[in-house]
Structures are given as structure tokens and as C-alpha cells.
Amino acid sequence: MDDRATSTGADQPEAILHGGDLAAISRRYPDAPRPWIDLSTGINPVAYPVPTIPPASWARLPAQAEDDALRAAAAARYGVAGPEMIVIAPGTQALLQILPRLRPRSRVAVLAPTYEEHALCWRRCGHRVGLVDDVDALADADVAVVVNPNNPTGRLLPRDVLVGLAATLRRRDGLLIVDEAFIDLCPADASLAADLPPATIVLRSFGKTYGLAGVRLGFAIGSADVVRRLRDELGPWAVSGPALAIGTTALADAAWLEQTRARLANDCQRIDDLLSKAGCAVIGGTPLFRLITSPNAPDIAERLARHGIHVRRFPAQPSWLRFGLPGNASEWHRLAPALGDAF
Structure with a gap:
């Protein structure tokens, strides 16, 4: 690893810009048209229709049978050999923060x-990150981290690699840790989940493809030892009863997918x-977002914001912008002329 790209836990944790910060962007542009169109995330804008949640799911702690049902649904959806290889978490982000605690101080490489x-969570736990x-x-x-397909470039590494x-x-x-948050809509053989190599942990996200990020639901797929240690770290009742119910129904709905x-x-x-048509080069993406490059990217983002349209900027790559997808006819109708004005 290049020492110029390494950092240790002694560094001050850096601030990370995320998409979905609509309240902050709307304060910066108080005169922008309402409602805002938030294209800054890679979340499906047309969410899975939330099923009726049994009242008991709100009133009591989740039962083991509900956890078992969701793990079985996830195993079937992801092609995992058995539900015993799956851990359910309150979002993949929770798993990112736990995994560095399961390893001794290590040299960690993140494909960037x-x-x-990913890098920030390992640094916080004192690992040397490149x-x-x-x-x-x-x-x-010692530990390699790959997001596949990648966010934001969409790069998809072949399975054999x-x-x-x-x-x-x-x-x-x-x-090897492979974050497959955006792989649901790729060909099935792109995922490692169905035939997990040794020494590998696969992470899967629920909220992105199903448009229900607020449910906070994610999965880790790994060996028996990894599953046990992650469950111990998460503790009992880590995922709510309503989230278990929604996930079980949605993952079993092949027609909707x-x-x-x-x-x-x-x-x-x-x-x-x-x-x-607006003169912009699309250089990457997944079925949930597109990545463009332009020397005028900061100005484009500013102009779109004045139209009430929020796209994802990248301070470290100032020529990049990521566009999520509009969710309805009104949003598409507003986007087309705004792009013409912005470029």
C-alpha cells in the first residue's frame, strides 16, 4: 500500500459528506422551488409498498421466529446456502462500525x-488504512475492502477476481469484505453470496433497492464464527419487529423486484x-444512480440547486456529480429544463 494514502487511528476522524442532506441544502437555497427533488442518494425513489404490520410487532420485543423468517427470506433471495450464514443488522452501516472491532490492529486496504x-470506521478502531x-x-x-458494484463509479469486479x-x-x-449494497439489480452470478469463498464477508443492504432506507435493515453473510461474533456484538433485539416483518415480505416478493x-x-x-443532450459525459453508475464528469460540475450543481434539485457532489473529485433517479412524472418534468439551464 502507498504510505501517502494511509492513515491511523491517531488521526482526527474526517467529516464525510453524504447524500440525503436535504434540510441543509434547502437552507442554503431558500428561494429554490418547492418541493425539492432529492437526487443525491442512490435509493430507489419508488419504494416497496409497506405491508400491514401486525399490531403486536409494535408492542413487544421481536420473537426469534421473526428473526428466523427474515434470515430464511434473505437466504432465498440472495442464494445463500443456509440462513445460519446470515446476520441481520439495523442497517449495513452498523456492521461497518462493528467489523473493525473483530480484528486485531491490521493493515487495511480499501479499493477507492x-x-x-469503510475507511473511516477502520481508522477509528486504530487500524492502518490505505x-x-x-x-x-x-x-x-491483512484486510481488503471492496464495494461491488462500486459507489459512486459503478465499477463491477468479476467474481473470479x-x-x-x-x-x-x-x-x-x-x-476480504465485499459490500454488495447495490448488487440486487445486477446478474445473480455477480454476487459472492451464493458461493461464499473462505475468509470472506459479504454485506447486503435492504433499503437501497427497496426504497426503504428508513427501515434500517442490512445483512452480513459469513462463516459460523463470523456470524456468532457479529450477533454477540449486535446484542439481542438489534432489529425491530416491524423491520423484520417488512423485510420478510419484501424479500419474498420476486414479482415486485x-x-x-x-x-x-x-x-x-x-x-x-x-x-x-445536456452535453455531459456519463462515466459510471448502477441501476440506481449515474455518475457524470464535467469541469463545470460545481457550477452545474449550484444551478440545479437553484431549481430545487439536489445532486451529490464529491469534494475529493470536484469534477464528479452523482444523479439519482426521479421518482415520478413531475420530477422528470422539472429535471429536463433544469438540466438545460445548468449545462
């Missing part, structure tokens, strides 16, 4: 640029066409 919370831009450089670390990396790390008692896949494919083509 990517979701910055940001690398070459997948081969991950093999020199990750399996080979896991084998290399295993020979040195290392660990296929309809969503088709809709998002059409919407991605639509926004790509709009961006192209």
Missing part, C-alpha cells in the same frame, strides 16, 4: 474512491439521454 465510511486504486494492491493487506483475492488473503489469515428491475433500466436510459 468509494463509500468513505486507499488503493488497483485491485492487485489489495492482496498485500474476488475469489482469487480471497484465496490469497486466506493464506495469510487475511479477510423484476418489475422494479425493468422500470429502473428504462429510467436509467431516460436520464442518460437527458444528460447526454
Whole structure:
């Protein structure tokens, strides 16, 4: 790893900019049209219809049977060999903060640029963290972290590359962590979950694809030892009864997922066409967001904000902007002329 890209827990934790900060952006632009269109996240704008929640789910602690039902639904949806390989958490972010506590002080390599919370969580626990831009450089670390497909670039590493990396790390008692938060809409064989390599932990997110980020639901897939240690760290009743019920129903709904896949494919083509007509180069993305580059990106974001449209900026890559997808006809109608004015 390049020492110029490393940091230790002795550093002050950096502030990280996230999407979805709509209250803050609206205060900066008080004269912008309302309602705001929030394209700053990679969350499905058309959420899964929340099922009726049994009243008992609100009134009592979750039962083990409810946890078992969700793990079985997740195993079936993700193709995992068995539900005993799955841990349920109150969002993937909670798992990111726990995982560094399960390893001794280590050399951690994160394939970057990517979701910055990965590096920050390992640094906070005193690990030496390096940001690398070459997948081969991950093999020199004790712990390698890959977001696949990547946020925000959309880069999707082939399965055989990750399996080979896991084998290399295993020979040195290392660990591969693959964050598959945006993989639900990719081909099934892109995921490692169905045939998990040794020395590998896969993270899956519920809220992004299902448009229910507020439910706070995520999963870790790993060996028996990893599952036990994560459950111990999370403690009892880590996930609410309503979240368990929603997740169980949604993950079992194959028809909704296929309809969503088709809709998002059409919407991605639509926004790509709009961006192209505005003179912007789409350089990456997933079915839930698109990444563009422009030397005028900061000005474009400012102009869109004056139209009441919030997109994701990247201070470390100032020429990049990430666009989520509009969720309804009104938002599409507002976006097209705003793009014309912004570019």
C-alpha cells in the first residue's frame, strides 16, 4: 500500500459528506422551488409498498421466529446456502462500525474512491488504512475492502477476481469484505453470496433497492464464527419487529423486484439521454444512480440547486456529480429544463 494514502487511528476522524442532506441544502437555497427533488442518494425513489404490520410487532420485543423468517427470506433471495450464514443488522452501516472491532490492529486496504465510511470506521478502531486504486494492491493487506458494484463509479469486479483475492488473503489469515449494497439489480452470478469463498464477508443492504432506507435493515453473510461474533456484538433485539416483518415480505416478493428491475433500466436510459443532450459525459453508475464528469460540475450543481434539485457532489473529485433517479412524472418534468439551464 502507498504510505501517502494511509492513515491511523491517531488521526482526527474526517467529516464525510453524504447524500440525503436535504434540510441543509434547502437552507442554503431558500428561494429554490418547492418541493425539492432529492437526487443525491442512490435509493430507489419508488419504494416497496409497506405491508400491514401486525399490531403486536409494535408492542413487544421481536420473537426469534421473526428473526428466523427474515434470515430464511434473505437466504432465498440472495442464494445463500443456509440462513445460519446470515446476520441481520439495523442497517449495513452498523456492521461497518462493528467489523473493525473483530480484528486485531491490521493493515487495511480499501479499493477507492468509494463509500468513505469503510475507511473511516477502520481508522477509528486504530487500524492502518490505505486507499488503493488497483485491485492487485489489495492482496498485500491483512484486510481488503471492496464495494461491488462500486459507489459512486459503478465499477463491477468479476467474481473470479474476488475469489482469487480471497484465496490469497486466506493464506495469510487475511479477510476480504465485499459490500454488495447495490448488487440486487445486477446478474445473480455477480454476487459472492451464493458461493461464499473462505475468509470472506459479504454485506447486503435492504433499503437501497427497496426504497426503504428508513427501515434500517442490512445483512452480513459469513462463516459460523463470523456470524456468532457479529450477533454477540449486535446484542439481542438489534432489529425491530416491524423491520423484520417488512423485510420478510419484501424479500419474498420476486414479482415486485423484476418489475422494479425493468422500470429502473428504462429510467436509467431516460436520464442518460437527458444528460447526454445536456452535453455531459456519463462515466459510471448502477441501476440506481449515474455518475457524470464535467469541469463545470460545481457550477452545474449550484444551478440545479437553484431549481430545487439536489445532486451529490464529491469534494475529493470536484469534477464528479452523482444523479439519482426521479421518482415520478413531475420530477422528470422539472429535471429536463433544469438540466438545460445548468449545462
